[in-house]
Amino acid sequence: MPQLTLVVGTKNYSSWSLRPYLALAHTGQPFQEVVIQLGEPDTTEKILRHSPSGKVPLLKHGELAIWDSLAICEYLAETFPEAKLWPEDRTARAVARSVTAEMHSSFTALRQNMNMNIRARKPGQGRAPGVAEDIARIQVLWNDCRARFGQGGPFLFGRFSIADAFYAPVVTRFVTYGVELDAVGAAYRDAVLALPSFLKWAEAGRHEKAIAKYE
Incomplete structure (x- = not known):
């Protein structure tokens, strides 16, 4: 299976990053993290190396890049249905x-x-x-x-x-x-x-x- 990599912002502050992190952790799949410190002079430059939106979070799955926290979570729910990230009912x-x-x-x-x-x-x-x-x-x-x-x-x-x-x-x-x-x-x-x-x-x-x- 292609490598999963989650690009996130500073963990103390980045609410948007926390959401897909918890969903991805719940799947039980191994993944790598790239943490980009927010509020630094080179923050935007570093994010743009990974994310076309210029924002975090971003999930990389092989050659595929998914940005936006909700889009990432929906992708995880579809890719790993056994994790049951949405209720079955x-x-x-x-x-x-x-x-x-x-x-x-x-x-x-x-x-x-x-x-x-x-x-x-x-x-x-x-x-x-x-x-x-x-x-x-x-x-x-x-x-x-x-x-x-x-x-x-x-x-x-x-x-x-x-x-x-x-x-x-x-x-x-x-x-x-x-x-x-x-x-x-x-x-x-x-x-x-x-x-x-x-x-x-x-x-x-x-x-x-x-x-x-x-x-």
Whole structure:
């Protein structure tokens, strides 16, 4: 099988990179990583050596290059169906794709005011207009998915899925900024934080020396 290589940004900060990393790790397939430090003078030049979009993440599978976190995850789901990255039930799968797409395209206030920063603790910060509404909407989504489809495991659809990979960076933000969650949200947060693949990513992020300019 062709070599899998995932090009990612600084692990402490790159929420977009964390998502396909978790999905790829869940497949159990061996892969190489290329980590590009964000916020450096030569960051764009280094990314362009790999990615035509000038952004990370990017997955290389042999001669094929796939950019955009959701496109990468969909490719992994198709290429490694045994990993069951989407729920098997059609209804659950449709909802999982919906909540994933909402995360991919929405929650702008949360993204802009609560940057992912795994090693930082900033309780009470980032509470700009619109952030509270984003947090409330996310908790509604989590509660709905857990109530309707969460049997059989601690994740949004029971078993780990792409939806969980997409909400993992939100979990880190809630920890960093001290966001209080209801019982369902807190249990889900803890399940994501306990993922071996997440723990490995977070440990690497904590030991990175680079500090992005926006920090």
